[in-house]
Amino acid sequence: MKVAIVSSNNLKNTKLGPSTAGDLATKSILELLSHTTIDKSSIDGLIVTSNSQEIYLSNIVSEMCGLKPKFSTRVENLCNSGTSGILMAFSLIQARICKAVIVVGTEKQNSIGNKLNWDISRGIFDMPIHWAAMYASNHFQKFGTKPEDLALISYKNHLYANKNPNAIFYNKRFSFSQILDSDMVAEPLRKLDCCYPCDGASSLLLVSEDLAYKFESPIWIRSISQNSQGASFASISHSLDYIASTKIAAKEAFEMASMSPKDIDIAEVHDAFTILELLAYEDIGFVKKGCGRNFILDEIININTRGGLLGCGHPIGATGISQTNEIVLQLQGLAKGRQISNLKSGLVHNMAAAGTSTTIILLQN
Amino acid sequence: MKVAIVSSNNLKNTKLGPSTAGDLATKSILELLSHTTIDKSSIDGLIVTSNSQEIYLSNIVSEMCGLKPKFSTRVENLCNSGTSGILMAFSLIQARICKAVIVVGTEKQNSIGNKLNWDISRGIFDMPIHWAAMYASNHFQKFGTKPEDLALISYKNHLYANKNPNAIFYNKRFSFSQILDSDMVAEPLRKLDCCYPCDGASSLLLVSEDLAYKFESPIWIRSISQNSQGASFASISHSLDYIASTKIAAKEAFEMASMSPKDIDIAEVHDAFTILELLAYEDIGFVKKGCGRNFILDEIININTRGGLLGCGHPIGATGISQTNEIVLQLQGLAKGRQISNLKSGLVHNMAAAGTSTTIILLQN
Numbered sequence A, B: 001m002k003v004a005i006v007s008s009n010n011l012k013n014t015k016l017g018p019s020t021a022g023d024l025a026t027k028s029i030l031e032l033l034s035h036t037t038i039d040k041s042s043i044d045g046l047i048v049t050s051n052s053q054e055i056y057l058s059n060i061v062s063e064m065c066g067l068k069p070k071f072s073t074r075v076e077n078l079c080n081s082g083t084s085g086i087l088m089a090f091s092l093i094q095a096r097i098c099k100a101v102i103v104v105g106t107e108k109q110n111s112i113g114n115k116l117n118w119d120i121s122r123g124i125f126d127m128p129i130h131w132a133a134m135y136a137s138n139h140f141q142k143f144g145t146k147p148e149d150l151a152l153i154s155y156k157n158h159l160y161a162n163k164n165p166n167a168i169f170y171n172k173r174f175s176f177s178q179i180l181d182s183d184m185v186a187e188p189l190r191k192l193d194c195c196y197p198c199d200g201a202s203s204l205l206l207v208s209e210d211l212a213y214k215f216e217s218p219i220w221i222r223s224i225s226q227n228s229q230g231a232s233f234a235s236i237s238h239s240l241d242y243i244a245s246t247k248i249a250a251k252e253a254f255e256m257a258s259m260s261p262k263d264i265d266i267a268e269v270h271d272a273f274t275i276l277e278l279l280a281y282e283d284i285g286f287v288k289k290g291c292g293r294n295f296i297l298d299e300i301i302n303i304n305t306r307g308g309l310l311g312c313g314h315p316i317g318a319t320g321i322s323q324t325n326e327i328v329l330q331l332q333g334l335a336k337g338r339q340i341s342n343l344k345s346g347l348v349h350n351m352a353a354a355g356t357s358t359t360i361i362l363l364q365n
Helices: A021-034 A058-065 A081-094 A129-143 A147-163 A176-180 A243-256 A274-284 A293-299 A308-312 A315-332 B021-034 B057-065 B081-094 B128-145 B149-159 B174-182 B244-257 B274-284 B292-298 B307-313 B316-332
Strands: A002-011 A045-049 A070-075 A100-107 A182-188 A200-208 A219-228 A265-270 A345-351 A357-364 B003-010 B043-050 B071-076 B101-107 B184-186 B200-208 B219-228 B266-267 B343-350 B357-364
Touching: A002 A021, A002 A315, A021 A058, A021 A100, A021 A200, A021 A243, A021 A265, A021 B307, A045 A058, A045 A081, A045 A315, A058 A070, A058 B219, A070 A081, A070 A265, A081 A100, A081 A200, A081 A219, A081 A315, A081 A345, A081 A357, A081 B071, A081 B081, A081 B101, A100 A315, A100 B266, A129 A182, A129 A274, A147 A274, A147 A293, A147 A308, A147 B292, A176 A265, A182 B292, A182 B307, A200 A315, A200 A345, A200 B292, A219 A243, A219 A315, A219 B057, A219 B071, A243 A345, A243 A357, A265 A315, A265 B266, A274 A293, A274 A308, A308 A315, A315 A345, A315 A357, B003 B021, B021 B057, B021 B101, B021 B200, B043 B057, B043 B081, B057 B071, B071 B081, B081 B200, B081 B219, B081 B316, B081 B343, B101 B316, B128 B184, B128 B274, B128 B292, B149 B174, B149 B274, B149 B292, B149 B307, B200 B316, B219 B307, B244 B343, B244 B357, B266 B316, B274 B292, B274 B307, B274 B343, B316 B343, B316 B357
Parallel strands: A045 A070, A045 A100, A265 A345, B043 B071, B043 B101, B266 B343
Antiparallel strands: A002 A200, A002 A219, A070 B071, A100 A200, A219 A357, A345 A357, B003 B200, B003 B219, B101 B200, B219 B357, B343 B357
């Protein structure tokens, strides 16, 4: 049973506003539905992905949207919640339990998911930047990567964000030296090496093969794979050279699809910090280990064309959906001012704190 | 692809204790694994079902148990969380994404899930008993049901709980008149018409067909169905005669399995309040609408043999798993002091507040 994504929506990311996570999810779904011909009664699955403290969100959002899905639940898996929801929707359709599933990710800027409260191996360093800084220092020392390489990633993604009206940094330019000289937060990472937690919501409509052909430009899920390593930095960082969950999930996703990194024309990678985008190049297999710094200049693959987390902001539970949304739009040829031409295959890389878990999705038009 | 439940565990339900929801889930999984021969590395899925405010529980529990599953996430769907997790595990296996999935439900007595904070149609009546009382009043008026009929359900379930060492009311007897004369809470429901929110955790191991035959007494999932109606009492109570989500989910589960209520030998129904057990008899189809009060005396089917939520307590996110655990044990012939003989088919009925959603699972040995 093939599964396709046939419609998507992304709200504009904002600073903390008055809407609840449920309100944002509802708005995104209603906008998505207004652009399709599918009847509400045909939506038989709803998955809400969020780290919000709001309880029974999936039932509330169902009701607010006028949906009565067969299956409905909330999924929480930290920053990797969005694609975890997509994987579940994919499974529900493959298992023939549902035929048309909406996955909506939603988050508030003050989400508890922004702090890593559990991991005692971090001591008092409970902000994600501390482990990101360790990965960066290691890469600098071992592979000769420089602050300028990281700044270039931030520069590129902010440039792309300027073309994306939904990005929190839309129409906000940063020069290369502004990035390179921004405040140091955790050596060697600076303020503009970091993404910006924000309010946001994004949604996707996944359908079974027979329904997919009724829509224009269905985008097919060629494979989807996840890997979980644990929840503490001590247990998942046997080496600071790579993110194990990304390497494993990517390898499996490519095997499942009988594809290789060379087949990918466009990708969204999880750049919560600049160093993570660089590691993703290597761990996914776009370049050899240690060579990430050269990859960005080659520009063979289009990476984070919506602006990434660095340029768009990071509404935690929604991010994986927003990333997938961008690849879907690009493969459909609907990315407007930032559309890349001649695209066939795209990749989504969504992960949670320090590589706790990673999901990889391969998509084709 | 057939899916079987091959192992299960249930901790003793308790009043509020020092363990976190993560601790309880970990304990239940480690106990489950200690009774099977499966290797930890073969567990490729972990779903944690809980209304807890603890974030990224599935990753924490993975690590505490020494698991590195491919797929891992937390699921929250109020009182219907447990069976929502089972439905997802079933889908993951059917979709051939996973082969061996542990679903663990866990909850603390002070879970935020005990209060219905969202539903403005309830006014200040945000405790579930208020809507349960409306269903009860309606049944009394329309079908001649009496306080004694509800008390009999409580009496029966407490009697069963006396045989279940994991029940919070194990070894605690109530006479029929003690139940009938217990404090009035919301007319016509009394204290002993209500379940007792508590700490608890329960877990199940679901596997694909090829793995199932390596275990003794696999219990097969014949069908599993869910229906969601909304999140506010106003939107789901067009009639107080029945719970729509239960009727729809049960009808579909029987159709999927080509079975009928007559084929069921044993059932766990969601008796958060006595009236809900009576409605479940009718909505599932064991008796005609309005005749629930007679059904309990006929005793053709064994209902809530572990003591139900009334006798065992109700650790919200774990309850659906505990209910399924009981049917699995009974069908395996491992229910010890409360074992019923000659069982072939069992039913699990798990629902959320006021019939927001219901899941029905049909199991066979």
